[in-house]
Amino acid sequence: MLTIKLPQLFRVHQMPRVFWEDGIISGYRHPKSSALDCLLSSFQMTNETVNIWTHFLPTWYFLWRFLLLSHTLDFWGHSYNWPLLVYMMLICLYPFTSSFAHTFSSMSAHARHICYFLDYGALSLYSLGSAFIYSAYIMPDRWINSALHRYFVPIAAFNTFICTGLSCYSRFLEVDQPQLSKVLRTVAFVHPFMFDNIPLFFRLIFCFGEDCNWNEAVRLHFTHLSFAFLTGFLFASHLPERLAPGRFDYFGHSHQLFHICAVLGTHFQLEAVLCDRAAREAWLAAHSDGDSLAVTLGVVATALIGNLILICFFTATLLWSPRANSILQNHSPGDARFKEY
Template structure:
């Protein structure tokens, strides 16, 4: 009689509660569902297919990555991204909105390999968000500027200033991680400010159009309602990120579904969707006027600046990674002062 076939089974590490993981892994209002703080890469990947307190964080950015990639491919079939300089700012924006949710999804997936991996994952996440803010600046400079701001000093130097903002954003948000244990409130304030600052700068032309510009030259068109929708979801994104609601009101109740980081991801993606639609509406309706009144985009002024921003942001991330690993002053954030966990 032949032996019964054996089935391949994978045993994942047990899920832990807040008192069983290092302090650096803990989240406000999240009591249970933590993955093991020394998970293998395979454990991290497999954990995305079981319910933990990170599962929906992973999928709420992984799935939208494919949606934005699909939009990119569809637009590539109808727009000339190779020879038409008018489309180059949109191309950089589309690359950025594919990058930031994918990087975030990877960060949430692999952040529990070790405390060092946690910080490095989020350093990269912050860098991708900084590049997204720069991608927004390219399109806002090219398609969103009020008519009488076109070719002004602000317009001519908008993307260079946005590049500087991206460096500030990455540096400040990475630095904030070093303060999480000793000054958690200051850490949160700095990280929030790091992302609010480039958002406000990028939206100066749009906010002027919406709040202070009336009549001729203000480009009131079909894009305006879409811009409003984007701003509403952007506000919700920032509110959820800063407030930790609803889990702060009922710790433990929203550990797996419904906590602020999941809702923050959803609002960010929906807001980006409306932002893309608004940019496309402005880009299409204003093209005749913009191409006749503004300077055409250059390869150096688009791709060249983006490459410089990528190199600069990677340099900042590398610097903070080196400090994290080698500086005795910051070794405390890598320590595991916790209840003994079974390996």
């Protein structure tokens, strides 16, 4: 009879400092797990299991939505749909990359940081996808073909480099300067979010009159923003586990809630964009100068290649720079036990 032995779990005092999570006391996987152990751990209850599944399952949901849209919309032949094509690809990428990172982050200290470098890069590219659809479908009428409209997506592409660079660099400060690390990482993701939403904030808060497009998408935009702000709050606050360490190790800690709110926010963002896309198509097609497919794919390719170069740079620094020693330290009360693993 075939039996599978699930990997042993550990408590925080048995783990190297680099693996510690605020307010999480138990349920840690071995810090030098094999790839198979990491995969098996997704089917046992650890403090990462819900993190894995709350982004793995939504990946398939967004892929399903992508396939449905591909049957009703002409993504390649109609330039009006190209921004939506980019966005759909990137909202499938970011939850999958996050799920991958949480699955394999316990293979080693090196692997943990590299997995999250990739995760940050995918989130940065998602912000670019948001910029594409906001430029194409959300921009207020009075801003169409303005300087901001023309340079909105290129600036957003540049913002992905800032986001990936800052967030990856923040990991080098995680052990020695954890507060600064958290601030830098928060700023890294708040910055592109605030820029991408400039047209939406103006439209919802400051725009009045016939050219403000107060249609049925507005309610969905407000719902998306509510989840987005809640996502940011959970990421920065580490609530509720900070108030009751050990009580939310397996269910209900902030990173799980952060994942759920992020996915729900993306869902409502997609619904709002589809609503605006359909309602404004005739007017936008007549008044907006859309980019060619070559320009659209060129911006995406530039951002993708640039972010991969940044990730490779930080990975090389992690592997070979003496300055990386502090975030790779493996000293803990359980080290002797781990050496026998």
